[in-house]
Amino acid sequence: MTDRIKSHELVERALELSRADGCVALVDEDTTANLRWADNALTTNGVTHGRRLTVVATVDGAEGTASGVVAREAVTPADVEQLVRAAEAAARAAGPAEDAQPLLTGDRVSADFTEGPAQTSIDVFRSFAPALGSAFARARAAGQALYGFAQHEMSSTYLGSSSGLRLRHDQPTGSLELNAKAGLGSAWAGAATRDFADVDVQALHTELDERLSWGKRRIDLPAGRYETLLPPTAVADLMLCLHWAMGARDAVEGRTVFSRPNGGSKIGERLARLPLTLRSDPAAPGLETAPFLVTHSSHPDTSVFDNGLPLGPTDWIRDGELANLVTSRHTAALTGLPVRPGADNLTLSTADQAAAPTLAQMVAGTERGLLLTCLWYIREVDPATLLLTGLTRDGVYLVEDGQVVGEVNNFRFNESPVDLLGRITEVGRTERCLPREWSDWFTRAAMPAVRVPDFNMSSVSKAS
Numbered sequence: 001m002t003d004r005i006k007s008h009e010l011v012e013r014a015l016e017l018s019r020a021d022g023c024v025a026l027v028d029e030d031t032t033a034n035l036r037w038a039d040n041a042l043t044t045n046g047v048t049h050g051r052r053l054t055v056v057a058t059v060d061g062a063e064g065t066a067s068g069v070v071a072r073e074a075v076t077p078a079d080v081e082q083l084v085r086a087a088e089a090a091a092r093a094a095g096p097a098e099d100a101q102p103l104l105t106g107d108r109v110s111a112d113f114t115e116g117p118a119q120t121s122i123d124v125f126r127s128f129a130p131a132l133g134s135a136f137a138r139a140r141a142a143g144q145a146l147y148g149f150a151q152h153e154m155s156s157t158y159l160g161s162s163s164g165l166r167l168r169h170d171q172p173t174g175s176l177e178l179n180a181k182a183g184l185g186s187a188w189a190g191a192a193t194r195d196f197a198d199v200d201v202q203a204l205h206t207e208l209d210e211r212l213s214w215g216k217r218r219i220d221l222p223a224g225r226y227e228t229l230l231p232p233t234a235v236a237d238l239m240l241c242l243h244w245a246m247g248a249r250d251a252v253e254g255r256t257v258f259s260r261p262n263g264g265s266k267i268g269e270r271l272a273r274l275p276l277t278l279r280s281d282p283a284a285p286g287l288e289t290a291p292f293l294v295t296h297s298s299h300p301d302t303s304v305f306d307n308g309l310p311l312g313p314t315d316w317i318r319d320g321e322l323a324n325l326v327t328s329r330h331t332a333a334l335t336g337l338p339v340r341p342g343a344d345n346l347t348l349s350t351a352d353q354a355a356a357p358t359l360a361q362m363v364a365g366t367e368r369g370l371l372l373t374c375l376w377y378i379r380e381v382d383p384a385t386l387l388l389t390g391l392t393r394d395g396v397y398l399v400e401d402g403q404v405v406g407e408v409n410n411f412r413f414n415e416s417p418v419d420l421l422g423r424i425t426e427v428g429r430t431e432r433c434l435p436r437e438w439s440d441w442f443t444r445a446a447m448p449a450v451r452v453p454d455f456n457m458s459s460v461s462k463a464s
Contacts, residue, residue: 064096
């Protein structure tokens with residue numbers, strides 16, 4: 001495109017055109033490569049490109065500062081002024097913003113701010129694709145059919161403000177979902193990755209082979225409370241629901257599971273009897289994410305006025321105790337809590353990782369219980385307790401005397417992840433995993449398998 005300008009120039013152009021009292025410009029450049037397959041054959045592949053400009057205009061008034069946010073895809077230089085004016089008009093039409101704060105100031109400039117965006121291509125699958133082809137041949141020989149998709153996205157975000165910030169972050173995000181089917185049996189495995197170089201297709205297929213073999217014996221079980229082993233992917237989905245409910249303002253105002261009955265939050269109270277730590281850290285190895293806040297809109301505990309706010313490691317739960325809740329600068333001032341923005345990764349671990357067992361060791365130590373594969377269709381039932389409901393999927397297995405003896409029917413469950421923390425009796429090794437239910441929004445997680453002595457399978461499900 002002859003009218004395409006560089007990303008950092010687009011930021012500068014928006015800031016130059018601004019007539020508002022304050023302005024933040026965000027440019028997101030995305031490229032995505034993907035592969036899809038069904039019945040042991042590739043079906044589609046491709047690469048997509050996208051660019052979005054978001055302008056946040058702030059206008060001071062006698063009663064306070066208002067904000068207006070307008071975003072547009074595929075912006076050309078000719079579109080920028082119209083977009084900036086639209087954001088300014090939106091700000092002037094709005095009332096004072098409750099979350100208004102001074103824009104962050106300083107001379108923070110990313111060294112690569114003026115460089116072109118990072119990009120992905122179909123070449124990211126150069127080692128993965130041949131391994132997948134070998135898996136297809138192996139599956140055909142075993143009477144199986146493989147289905148699934150692999151996706152890799154590279155997103156470069158450029159953030160500039162009228163107060164002097166010039167920040168840039170490149171975020172690689174990759175995910176793989178692989179299903180194996182044989183007869184009525186279905187097994188699933190997933191992986192999160194930054195570059196697909198660490199994805200072992202053969203190992204994942206071997207795992208699926210084992211699960212399909214377990215499924216050759218079918219066992220019907222009624223609803224009830226069962227000792228249950230939840231693998232890392234299932235734990236990730238539950239812990240993300242917990243983390244997303246950790247808004248400080250709602251807690252202090254008495255609307256969530258983290259509210260004290262007589263006012264205030266439960267910070268400092270014990271949630272888990274085991275020394276578990278739930279943590280976000282932008283620099284976590286393999287889970288690296290932006291070291292500064294990027295937000296395109298305001299939410300209860302996230303504010304567009306905080307764009308560019310430095311992010312560091314935060315313990316949400318530390319050694320079993322609630323340590324922090326999510327705050328913006330605004331809600332921190334309202335609640336009297338420290339400023340603790342959320343980050344785009346999440347880990348759960350026990351204090352002694354060296355002594356933590358593998359999932360296989362946890363199975364071997366089970367007298368009788370259920371082994372889950374993953375959860376799906378998770379929905380919140382009661383915010384006051386964070387009661388969730390959802391379904392099991394792609395394999396629930398019965399363990400007896402340390403051995404998997406067959407596959408059982410699926411269940412609907414009703415559980416609160418906060419309540420579960422207090423009932424976990426064993427924690428495995430923390431490992432990177434793909435949260436299956438929430439993988440469209442969140443992939444950077446590391447979780448352990450856990451043992452719960454009385455997981456509530458509230459009813460039998462006919463879902464397959």
